[in-house]
Amino acid sequence: MIKKEFVYKSISESENKMLDDVEMFLDENKISGELKNRFMLCVSEAFTNALVHGNKLDPNKEIKIKYMLSNTTLNADVIDEGHGGVEKVNKRKRPELLAESGRGVGLIKHYSSSFVISENEEGGLQLKIVFEINKERVNCT
Amino acid sequence: MEIKVKNEGQVCEVYLIGRLDLASGTNLKEELKKIFDQDKNMIHLNLNEVEFINSSGLGSLVSIMKEVRLRKGRLTLSNLASYVKEIFEITQLSHIFEIYETQEEAMSSYQSVTAN
Numbered sequence: 001m002i003k004k005e006f007v008y009k010s011i012s013e014s015e016n017k018m019l020d021d022v023e024m025f026l027d028e029n030k031i032s033g034e035l036k037n038r039f040m041l042c043v044s045e046a047f048t049n050a051l052v053h054g055n056k057l058d059p060n061k062e063i064k065i066k067y068m069l070s071n072t073t074l075n076a077d078v079i080d081e082g083h084g085g086v087e088k089v090n091k092r093k094r095p096e097l098l099a100e101s102g103r104g105v106g107l108i109k110h111y112s113s114s115f116v117i118s119e120n121e122e123g124g125l126q127l128k129i130v131f132e133i134n135k136e137r138v139n140c141t
Numbered sequence: 142m143e144i145k146v147k148n149e150g151q152v153c154e155v156y157l158i159g160r161l162d163l164a165s166g167t168n169l170k171e172e173l174k175k176i177f178d179q180d181k182n183m184i185h186l187n188l189n190e191v192e193f194i195n196s197s198g199l200g201s202l203v204s205i206m207k208e209v210r211l212r213k214g215r216l217t218l219s220n221l222a223s224y225v226k227e228i229f230e231i232t233q234l235s236h237i238f239e240i241y242e243t244q245e246e247a248m249s250s251y252q253s254v255t256a257n
Binding site: 012013015016019034037038040041044045048051052097098099100101102103104106107110 | 204231
């Protein structure tokens with residue numbers, strides 16, 4: 001099992017750094033093609049949710065991301081320091097076609113093998129994204 | 142993200158290079174505002190070099206499209222990578238955007254509309 005953890009300030013500039021980090025983690029572990037694109041998209045959506053809805057862009061709050069890679073799964077836990085919101089996320093409806101936001105959770109649900117939302121001990125939200133992968137862990141194009 | 146603008150003819154051509162996300166989506170909207178301020182309302186976005194897009198990036202494109210509609214103009218997109226196209230389909234945005242395989246096809250569509 002390979003594990004890696006990153007912590008970010010809740011500022012919009014962190015998004016690009018986070019994408020650089022997840023891309024590096026995937027490249028280091030030879031994950032490419034569709035699996036790479038889809039995993040990056042899901043982590044990015046969870047991160048934006050934590051940044052905007054969880055921590056409300058408060059620079060004093062942090063977002064933690066834990067990556068775990070085994071022969072069968074690729075996981076990301078995205079944890080914020082907000083005040084819950086499990087029901088809010090679960091009850092989120094499909095947005096209107098012309099809405100400018102609200103598509104992130106739908107994309108995570110579409111692409112991931114499983115997606116679990118929970119509250120951690122501190123009250124923040126934890127989004128666990130799981131991708132089942134083949135044993136070779138390689139180019140899934 | 143790098144944004145290149147070719148604003149010479151009737152249609153303003155905008156080339157997007159890099160990641161289209163929350164921050165770059167905001168930059169893109171600001172760049173397009175400058176174009177709208179010049180009374181241009183025909184916009185073509187070439188996404189050939191967009192290496193990543195998320196729902197925030199999609200949101201910025203929807204916002205631009207709404208602005209173009211308000212100005213009674215036209216917005217076209219072209220050269221979407223297959224995974225970007227897939228995201229447009231999953232979110233059903235492929236139904237509301239005018240998407241062309243190539244920039245040439247998009248540009249000819251403006252000519253045929255003008256000719257009609």
